[in-house]
Every structure is written in structure tokens, then in C-alpha cells.
Amino acid sequence: MTMKRITGTIAITGVILSGILLQAAQAAEEKKSWTDNVTIKGDLRYRYETIEDDSKLNSDKETFTRDRNRIRARLGVEAKVNDNMKAGVALSTGQNDPVSGNQTIGDSFQKKDFKLDQAYFDWSLFNNDPTTIKLVGGKQKNSFMPTSSSDLIWDGDATPEGLVLKGATGNETISIGSNLGYLWLQERSSNSDDTMLYIGQGFVTFDPMPELSLKVGATYYGYQEVQGSDVLDWEGKNNSYGNSTMTGSKSGSTTNKAWASEFTPIEIFAVMDMFVMGLPVSIYGQTVKNNDASTDFDSGYLYGISFGKAKNPKTFEVGYRFAELEKDAVLGCLTDSDRWGGGTDGKGHKVYGKYQIAKNFQVGLTYFMDEKKISDASKTTDYNRMQADLIYSF
Amino acid sequence: MRKTIRNSTIVAVTGLLMAFNATADDKIVMDGSTTVGPIAKSFAEYYMKANPNVNITVSESGSGNGAKSIINGTCDIGNMSRPMKSSEKKSAKDSGVMPIEHIIAMDGIAVIVHPSNPAKGLTVAQLRDIYNGKIKSWKELGGPDSKIVVISRDTNSGTYETFETMVMNKEKMASGVEYVGSNGAIRQRVLSTENAIGYVGLAFLEGVKSLEVNNVMPSEDTVRNKTYPISRPLYMYTKGRPKEGTHLFNFINLYNTTEGKKIIADTGFVPMN
Incomplete structure (x- = not known):
């Protein structure tokens, strides 16, 4: 029996047991209005974006510049099923891109897609503050980013699918935590x-x-x-998002690209949060190395600093970070889709500022100064991108 | 050129929107625990009398909301009858708020009944069994054959959470337990109901009968020397360390002054040594 099957069997047994426990708990619960147990939340981001990509030239052989306006709307509902379990569903704009909910506007006012972004249960197996053990299953928020700024490996919009066991314990001065993931990246019906x-x-x-x-x-x-x-390319264009490729399967007259590397990257991260004269300051870093890469381009790192937190009204945040991700350091299809246009094989700077104008209303400005295709100096080009955001949340 | 103008305009507008304001020092907003409420109100009254230019408001919406108000930055002081949970501290830091804890007094949670009730005392185990529904009648405790009307604070209250931790020992309260929104409301409900039992902070004992717990009566001495089994510290949380010389600094340190200790004792709580 494979590890996958054993893990799957354990997981399914757990889910069935949870259902039985759930019914027992429900019977004992006092009747409440369903609205008491439901939370609705969402956000809308309106973005102006300009991209200067030196790898593309316009008809006058000048750097291609693209200006566009984009929206990202998300709407989620989370219900408290009982004292120990929540279940949620969330929708997002965007197409099938696993790492972006952005929808460019301006295609003759066509209706836009609104797709399933999350569908999960969140089962608290043990909760005695500060010790917690949780099992989260389904299509869910990413639990593996050390902070939202530590985005070397994942795009913040990625919603992994499968089961995640999360545990934490500690005291006032030291705490430990762990997250274990059993995720399905691609299920293939034709073989195992x-x-x-x-x-x-x-x-x-x-x-x-x-x-x-x-x-x-x-x-x-x-x-x-x-x-x-x-390679997994949501657009079906055989894009490996920076990773090395080899010849893959044939679809009619098309020969697909396949990944040339295995991926078993190990990441080390550190985050130091401070309050300096009452101002929150965060310094963070990440490094990653893929021990099974088929090339020498197997590493990446990120470091950054931020001042302030734009969360409460009239608060601001400014920050800087630098990232470099070699070709086969991580799987390119899951990395940040903005930095050097997404994927691996790039490096560059990001500066940003955000200001929380009022409750649930924020403005932001971000500028990327990147280089892409760094694995081949003769092909390396500049990639600059500016984003101005208006964000409304509820 | 058109694009440069457009980009510059966007940057300029965004920059202008990023201007921010400072907070005024002559206004202090407090929110949170109904248990800490009487101390907060008495402190506010005393401080505003001494400093007429300072305006202090006190809302009593429960310890959970005290923590939320600190996290959301909507108050200067969050009053709580329990310590902040680690999840609340994390939320605060994620919002750029450094919560600083100030233990201002001690309190005992008194178990109260109607003055006509002959009961003298209970053990913690008996109390737990009343609230989890195993003991349903006063007859099971040597009293009259009448159903116990069980009153509790609402689950957003720090008093509830302290009672749940110190008495319930992870057991659930029975479905028939009646939840009310303040210490005062519990006192009123017990005063008007002969067979009722409830629990309140030490400052809410007027007119009701307080029971011994594990043979110890709640009092200033038994709370201070920790022989009374259901006692706890009371807290005020600030967003960061108040700057010396500000009204917030002077106000939050009132509990440590002779006058502050007198106010705490007068409101029925136990001042810190």
C-alpha cells in the first residue's frame, strides 16, 4: 500500500469520525439562529498597473509597456458548525490561474468569472489556549507562508488543496508550532x-x-x-514558469514540455518583529534550496524590512524586499505572479507603501524593479511594474 | 508623455492619501469588562475632577470586546477581567498594536443566592455539577425540593471565562443555563428569584447572599492570600507603553497611588500591595 493511500485512508476515516462526533455535538447544542453562527467577509481591489517588459518589443522595437486596470473581488462565508468545527466557502474573480484572482477590465464589458477559491472545514481537535491542534481540509488558505511578506515560495493568492494538520503550544515567552500538509497538486485519472x-x-x-x-x-x-x-500551466501554453524542462507527452501534433527536475526544496526562514518608539518594524528573510534539482540553479533567497502596519484607520506601512529565485529552486507555477511576471529565474527589488484611510478602506502603491531569465546572462532583461491599489474590505 | 502625467498623478494622489494624524492626549477612551467597569468609572470620575480638561469615556461591553477594541485601535485602555489570550496578542501585533498589561487589582468571583436561601456553602465540585446540569434541585444539596435556576454571564465576558476555567474544568454548561449580559443583571436576577444561583465580582454583593466555596468566604483577605478558590487579577491593557507625563500614563498608574487603592477598595475589590 502506498504512503499516499495510507495517508488518504487515515484522512477519510478521520472525516467520517468527525461527522459522527459532529451529529452528537449538534444534538446537545442549544438551538440558535443560523445567522449567529455565520460570518460573511470579502474584499474588492481596484488596481491600476503599468508594466515595462524589456523581453518584449513593440512594433517600433521599443520596450513593450502595458497599462491596464484590474479588479479582484472575493466573497467568503464561514459557518460555525459546532464549538469545534467551522466550514467555509469563498469565491474569487479571476480565471483558472491558481496564483491570481485579478481580472483585467476592458473586454467589451463582458461578464466576468467568479470561481471557487476556497471550500474547507476547520476542525479544532484540541483547544486549550495556548495549545491548539487543528485539521483543515479542502481548498484552503495557505498555512505555510511564515508571514504574508515572506512570499519567496508561494503567491499569497494560492489556495492549496488537501489536508493540513496544524499544531501550536507554548507559554508567554516561547512557543512552538508545526504544520503538516498532504496536498494534491495534480490528480491524474488515467494513471496513478x-x-x-x-x-x-x-x-x-x-x-x-x-x-x-x-x-x-x-x-x-x-x-x-x-x-x-x-508542466502544469493553467493557460495550456506549455509554460513552465521558469523551471527547466524536457520532452513530455504528445497531444496530437503538439509535444508537451515536462519538468526536468524533481523538487524537494528545504526552506529556512526567520522573522523579527519589533516595536521601535511605538512603531512596528519587521525584518524577515527566507532561503530555499532544492536538493533534487537537475541543474545548478537550485537556490533562492529573500530579505526585507517593513515599518508600520496598515490595519487600523490612519495607520501606514512602508517596506522593501529583495528576492532572487533560481530556475529550479521551487516549482514556478506557485510563486508570486507579480514579481518579474511570475515563476522562477528572476531577481529584483520591491518597494511599497500602504495607508489605511478609514476602517476597511486602504490605498497602496507598489513598484517592482526586476530582472528575468537570470540563468542566461545573454537573455537577461529588465522587468519593471508599478501597481496603485484601492482596497475595500468588509 | 501622457502616460508619464497619468503615472505621476496616481503617485501624487496616493501620496497625499498617505498623510496621517496624531492622537489627542486630552481624551481617554476605555472599553471592556463589566467587572472592571466600576473601578474604571470611579477612576475616570476622580481623574476628570482633578483634570477638568480631560475627557474620559468608559464603555462596558465585556472583556472580549475590550481586547477587540485594543486590537482595532478604537480605545486607549481595554479593561479585562482575564488576561489576553495568545491569539488576541497575535491579532494585536498583526494590527501593529503592542498590548501592554497592567494588573490593577484582585477580584474574587462570589457565588450568590437569594437572601432567603438556607444554603451556607458549596464545594467547587458541587458548583460544577450545578452548572453542568448533574445537580438540578436544591434538595440534592440538603435544601428545599425546588429546581435550581442557574444564571451565568454571557460567553463574551471575562467573568464567564474565569468561572469556566476555575470551576467548570472543561465541562460544558447545561443547556438550561440562563445567560445574562452583566454582573448587575445577574445580581438583579438572583435578587428576584428565590431558587436562583449566580456568580459575580466582589463588588456586586449588595442585597444578595454570598456562599462559601470550599469552606472559604470571599473577602479582601481571602482573595489577597489566595485561599478563596475563585480569585483572579483584573487588568487594564494599553496600546504600547504610555509616555511618561501624559494623561494616559498618569491615569493608568492611578491604581498604584494611595487614592487609587482607596477607590479600588471602595468599589469592593482588592488593591494590589
């Missing part, structure tokens, strides 16, 4: 060579005083059945 992703993540947080917090940790990403499998 499903592309799976097993993740093990552990971290320790030190809080020696209210002004200082330090989090350090490591993550192991174990992909299965990647090398030799056709």
Missing part, C-alpha cells in the same frame, strides 16, 4: 502517477518582551511525480 505535495514545517517563536518577537523555522516540501510529468 498523481503529483502530490507533502509538507512538514516547524517553527519556534520567542517573545522575551512585548517589544520583541523572533520566529525561526524550517519547511520541507516533498513533491512526488514531478520530473517527467507535463
